[in-house]
Amino acid sequence: MISLVRAGVLLPVTLGAAALLSGCLAPEEFNANINLTGYSYSVELDGRLADPRYVKALQDGQELPPHVDEKMKGQEAMAATMPGMERFVYVGEGRFDLAMKLEGELSASSPAMGFPVTTSRSGNNFLTLERKEDGSVVISTPAVPKQVLADLNSIGLPATGTITVTVSGTVLEQNADEVSGQTYTWRRDSWEDRVHMTLEPGESE
Numbered sequence: 001m002i003s004l005v006r007a008g009v010l011l012p013v014t015l016g017a018a019a020l021l022s023g024c025l026a027p028e029e030f031n032a033n034i035n036l037t038g039y040s041y042s043v044e045l046d047g048r049l050a051d052p053r054y055v056k057a058l059q060d061g062q063e064l065p066p067h068v069d070e071k072m073k074g075q076e077a078m079a080a081t082m083p084g085m086e087r088f089v090y091v092g093e094g095r096f097d098l099a100m101k102l103e104g105e106l107s108a109s110s111p112a113m114g115f116p117v118t119t120s121r122s123g124n125n126f127l128t129l130e131r132k133e134d135g136s137v138v139i140s141t142p143a144v145p146k147q148v149l150a151d152l153n154s155i156g157l158p159a160t161g162t163i164t165v166t167v168s169g170t171v172l173e174q175n176a177d178e179v180s181g182q183t184y185t186w187r188r189d190s191w192e193d194r195v196h197m198t199l200e201p202g203e204s205e
Contacts, residue, residue: 025049025096026152027126030161030188032115034129036137037168038203039106041129043084045115046099047161054094056155064094072096083118106131127163127195136172139165139197152191161188163195169202 032045051072054064072090079088084102091097100116106129114125130138144152152159163186165176174197176184186195 024051026052026157027116027161028095028157028159030126030163032127032161032163034139034163034165035167036129036139036165036199036201038201039131039137040104041106041113042101042103043113043115043129044101045127046087047097048091049096049098049116050157051094052152052155052157055157058093059155082116085116085118106137135200137169137199137201139195139199141195143194144191149191159188159191159193162186163188165195165197167197167199167201170200172198172200174198 026049028048028050030045030047032043035042054068057064069090069092072094075096076088076090079085079096079098084100085098086101087097087099089097098116100118102113102115102118104110104113106113108131111131113129115127117125127141128139130140132138164183165185166183168182171182171184174184175186175194176197177187178185184197186193
């Protein structure tokens with residue numbers, strides 16, 4: 001088994017086609033519990049997404065005009081239509097709380113699933129499960145661009161959360177913080193932390 005160096009995390013997360021109409025959301029807190037048996041997966045996640053623009057404005061002593069909060073709350077109904085979305089609520093100060101639960105299969109015709117934007121199979125997602133052409137499965141979070149990382153660090157926006165993956169197949173490489181049997185855990189405390197696992201999934205039940 002190869003242990004990979006941790007580096008990079010995707011930011012920002014684009015919220016569907018709207019992305020707050022013009023902005024982007026960062027996974028300030030992101031917790032996920034993933035079970036993968038063969039190509040069948042179940043995912044439960046919760047957390048808080050923040051718009052760095054508004055977080056920075058509030059830090060600088062600016063007040064968000066009423067129409068901004070109204071626009072933010074307007075995203076709730078759109079997000080509620082995404083597969084697996086159980087809760088998506090604007091809690092103020094440019095932040096949303098979310099909870100999701102989804103089961104499915106990585107098939108040849110639908111080989112990838114992204115979270116939290118389940119309507120997008122790739123691109124601007126924080127967490128992606130992908131079935132590769134060679135039959136392996138990759139669970140990952142992409143690297144953050146350097147300029148975005150610098151901006152996040154200058155704002156002081158925290159990055160927290162725990163991601164747990166339990167698999168039945170053979171893990172080929174991973175960079176988890178903790179391993180217990182077939183369960184792998186990442187503890188996220190930096191925007192540079194990254195999840196990466198490649199495995200041979202074995203048979204679905």
